[in-house]
Amino acid sequence: MAAERWKLTLIKILEQLDDQQYEKTLLLLKKIPKRKKEEKSRAQMAQTIIEHYGDEKSVLEVDRIMKVIPRMDNAVQNLLRPFVEKIKAGKKRKLEADPETGLKMLRQKSAAGKKRKLEADPKTGGKMLQKKSAAGSKKNQVVSDSSGKNKEPGKKRKLDADPKVPRTPNIMEQKSAAGKKRKQEDDPKTGGKIVQKKSAAGSKKNQEVLDSSGKNKEPGKKRKLEADPKTGLKILQKKSAAGSKENQVLSDSSGKNKEPGDLKSPQLDEVQPSSSWRKPIAELQNGVDLSQKSVVGKVVEKSDLRTYETKEKQKKFFFYLGIADDSGCIKVMVYGKDKYSVFKEGECYNFRNVIVEENIMKFTSKSSTSRAGKLDVPKDLEQKARMLIYGEDPVVSIEEIKRLDEKERVSVEGTVIEIRKTDSVVTKENQTKIKIRKFKLEDRTRSIYITLWGKGIQHLKGVSVGDTVKVTNLKTNHCNETVSLNSTDSTRIIKLKCATLQDVQMEIVGIKKAGKLQMELDIVIDKQAKFFSVKSAVLAEALGVQQGSDVEKRLLEKIPCLAKAKIKGDRILKLTGMKDEERVQMRM
Structure with missing residues (x-):
């Protein structure tokens, strides 16, 4: 991993955070002393983070913090993801190449995110799979043989004895042709068998009397609802398709799941409405099939037409869009010169049959579009979508800019205190006349003149003296011992606050x-x-x-x-x- 490339990326990530998110990030950086977090620019803080955590650990720490804040949108994740994936891939290769263990790292998270622990059982010569119950105190145990397979295929049973009922230890009987086994105990009074299950609280046991055929005496019951006196919840126990696994789902008195992510019994499920026709931008992932979905977005920024060459040396046209909805933003690559007039900045569109590759949505000849209704897009997402096209150089204070060398790329924030009229100058290179417009920006440190060149003067439209703005992707200029800033092709002016x-x-x-x-x-x-x-x-x-x-x-x-x-x-x-x-x- 290139350390310098990670540092520049980290600066960009920190610049994406608003003030509240940035303060929370500093709070979560436990290794950095409080005194080193104060009065530092975000560029300086990036260097401090790397110094205290190192290159690889700083990547993982920033990844952890972005999940906590949270900032899982494309604007941040597109910058961070390549570094995280590279580190994880490196660790996997290292483990596979270890001659001592010869093991591969295969990590899978369960649907509920629970961790399992394998412990050897010296009495049975097998292993016990332990899982914590909802109360965090009881454990379900599954006996497995030395090969690691369950002695009861597809089943997870509790092997708990009721001290009040005499039993024959470790009696496992074949119940059906499918190989189902149950732990059974003879009831001397009824001549039947008692199946014992612990409740979620582990304090009460329900007994179900079975006749000699092994069937319930109350055939109408398919599952048992066991009351938890502490939480007032019920435990729904169900069998899997093979009739061998039991999942426990906590539900409230209405029968609804307390946590929507929990597994539910299919008999109790209500019919769910068909999935939405729209795919939010925040949920877009590489390689996901979008043939039956539409992406709705507002075109915030559109690039100029660009060209590329095919394998047959044919010249083709394409351009970029920065689009956003109420959930996130994404960069769109549109193929074809004829499509350039279709999309207009500020308008909303439906994008159909698109593909997502390398975190870019691609609009090909097979894709289609239509005008959509107005979207309520947050201002911060509009700004991020705008930056997706040209990127954004780090924001630097004007005082620091005055000390930089010539032609250094920066962005700057401040209040507009002067706007001059449009003027014309003759360029030295090709002796052509070009329009320019200057304005003066002031921050808490100093003030500086910014010159917009050519088409760049259009970005001042709607900007007034007194407005607070961010001007991105500028270059420092030294002339007669005076430092100023010049616009570039990717310079943009973002209004942060209107004049009062x-x-x-x-x-x-x-x-x-x-x-x-x-x-x-x-x-x-x-x-x-x-x-x-x-x-x-x-x-x-x-x-x-x-x-x-x-x-x-x-x-x-x-x-x-x-x-x-x-x-x-x-x-x-x-x-x-x-x-x-x-x-x-x-x-x-």
């Missing part, structure tokens, strides 16, 4: 740009000068003039002037107190 509505007292000191529908004003708030945009209609109403009249001329007559305003980011939504406001004397 504020009531402020402002001073209008100038007009930067005037238009028929909108104006840009030079404003001073709390002794800081900023540019704000305002609709001409809002300004006309505040000045008490008709819309369409010379608002700019009227405003120039009044400024500098004070006003009360409702602002959101860098936009003025409402202005009051300007009609009777006198001209403010210019400050020297």
Whole structure:
């Protein structure tokens, strides 16, 4: 296992966790002292985890914690699973190659997840299979011969004696042609046989009188309900198809299973409705047959068209989708140029007859799709689905970014404090003109300018000053001893929190740009000068003039002037107190 690759993956896993999940993860990392968990970035914490647990053990520990949190969705498991599987495969090969034991590791979990223990019985020369009952105190014992096979094929019986009833020790009689055996005890009063069973509490014994033919005197009974005085539960005992095994299921007074995963008697089962036509994304697994199921998902992100070559050297087209539902998200590979116009970002679709390989859902020529109704997809899953297409570089504070070398790939979070207008520059490489747009981001450490290039400027659509955003997959840029960030083809802007509505007292000191529908004003708030945009209609109403009249001329007559305003980011939504406001004397 490449240590460096695991470290980078661990950083990405930690970045996928929200604050609550991350805090819980730190709490579960018992080997790491508390002082080493404080005031560290997630990238630094990844290194700390590896230092304390080592490469392999850190993988297994993170795998354990993700199950506890829980984070079993594809966004985390797709990153973690390859490392876990590699470690398990290595351990299996090591055990198989051990010349001393020559054993292979074959581990299987039972349906209830119970552990079994084999113990040798010196009296019978066999082995006893012990299983803890629901109360955790009683054990069922099965006698097996030296070959490891049960002396009573397919049966698990309790060999407990009732001290009140005399019995002949170890009498096993053939009951039927199928080889069923029971432990029987003669009842001197009835001349019959008594079958003894312990209840779940192990405190009471029910006796069932059998006649000489071995049949119940009460033939209508198929199973025994034994009351547990401590829990008020019943034990349903049933025979398997071979009539040889007994499963115990705890049920409440209504007869329903207390735990839905327990085995139930088929006679008591109600008819279950047919399985749903829809397969949730969180339940998708590699190689699962989806021919009779549909996957419903919202297209959050769509990549550009890409190409690949077949074995016959033919050029083919494909593209990726990042889709999500209310349970998880997954990356979709769509084959065919003609399908590119079918899927649109923000729309929901039914995906039929798809296949899942290597944790990617593949939409082939045999697959089909249709428009679906709106899905309620959590915001965090939308963000993860968006990152499935291009991935996400580690989030780094602006202060740390300032110390990085040039062309280092990072992501950054912060509040937008300035957005500049779109501009054009000529590139040095091919002397072509390209559009750029700059904005300034600030976090708790420092601030930095980010330049969006070409098509990247579209990602600022809907973003305002005051919004808290995450900007992914940027590259550091050094110019004239100033560090800034440049966008890449995979840069995306994710809005984390919208700017809040504020009531402020402002001073209008100038007009930067005037238009028929909108104006840009030079404003001073709390002794800081900023540019704000305002609709001409809002300004006309505040000045008490008709819309369409010379608002700019009227405003120039009044400024500098004070006003009360409702602002959101860098936009003025409402202005009051300007009609009777006198001209403010210019400050020297």
